[in-house]
Amino acid sequence: MVDRTKVEEGVRLILEGIGENPQREGLVGTPDRIARMYEEIFAGLEMDAKEPLSKTFSTDNSEMVIEKDIPFYSTCEHHFMPFYGKAHVAYIPDGRVVGISKLARTVEVYARRPQIQEQLTEQICDALMENLHPKGAIVMIEAEHMCMTMRGIKKPGSKTVTFAMGGQFKEDEKLQNRFFQMVR
Ligand SMILES: Nc1nc2c(ncn2[C@@H]2O[C@H](COP(=O)(O)OP(=O)(O)OP(=O)(O)O)[C@@H](O)[C@H]2O)c(=O)[nH]1
Numbered sequence: 540m541v542d543r544t545k546v547e548e549g550v551r552l553i554l555e556g557i558g559e560n561p562q563r564e565g566l567v568g569t570p571d572r573i574a575r576m577y578e579e580i581f582a583g584l585e586m587d588a589k590e591p592l593s594k595t596f597s598t599d600n601s602e603m604v605i606e607k608d609i610p611f612y613s614t615c616e617h618h619f620m621p622f623y624g625k626a627h628v629a630y631i632p633d634g635r636v637v638g639i640s641k642l643a644r645t646v647e648v649y650a651r652r653p654q655i656q657e658q659l660t661e662q663i664c665d666a667l668m669e670n671l672h673p674k675g676a677i678v679m680i681e682a683e684h685m686c687m688t689m690r691g692i693k694k695p696g697s698k699t700v701t702f703a704m705g706g707q708f709k710e711d712e713k714l715q716n717r718f719f720q721m722v723r
């Protein structure tokens with residue numbers, strides 16, 4: 540639960556810290572706006588991926604299911620700047636599948652938290668493995684980090700690509716390649 544009062548106090552301090560006047564007309568509502576925005580973009584801190592992944596359907600199909608190009612926005616925990624891009628998620632069912640929207644919902648649960656991209660990737664993959672008990676799961680995320688583009692090294696257009704895999708994907712390079720071909 541976001542403590543709005545604390546966030547508002549903090550934002551006022553930051554405004555003072557950068558030499559601004561938190562009482563001037565344009566800024567007076569900013570602490571409240573940022574507190575409400577944090578409730579939205581950090582909502583994942585209170586969500587559990589168990590929920591979207593709890594309702595499954597039985598199936599005989601044991602072919603890979605891929606949900607690709609899932610857009611997401613997250614927040615880099617080092618600089619508190621956005622990183623955003625696309626997540627590609629796949630799993631090989633072992634008798635049960637989940638509604639496809641739930642894969643994108645799982646991405647949202649973890650994207651809406653401050654963190655690093657590697658952790659986001661790993662957490663989505665772990666959630667699939669733990670809740671769906673598939674034969675395998677794999678996640679690839681391509682993202683642009685504003686802390687790399689707007690400040691610091693300033694390399695707009697550069698992409699960070701991360702992977703996580705579990706089950707059969709770990710041992711089977713052919714399976715990995717099928718996934719990589721499909722998401723290319
Ligand atoms: N591995 C990883 N690093 C990240 C991620 N987001 C930001 N970073 C990096 O975190 C690092 C923090 O480095 P520091 O040296 O502590 O901070 P800094 O002085 O602001 O670093 P610069 O960005 O190089 O100016 C930077 O290299 C960022 O590019 C991420 O999702 N994963």
Ligand SMILES: [Zn+2]
Nearest residue numbers: 615617618686
């Ligand atoms: Zn950063």
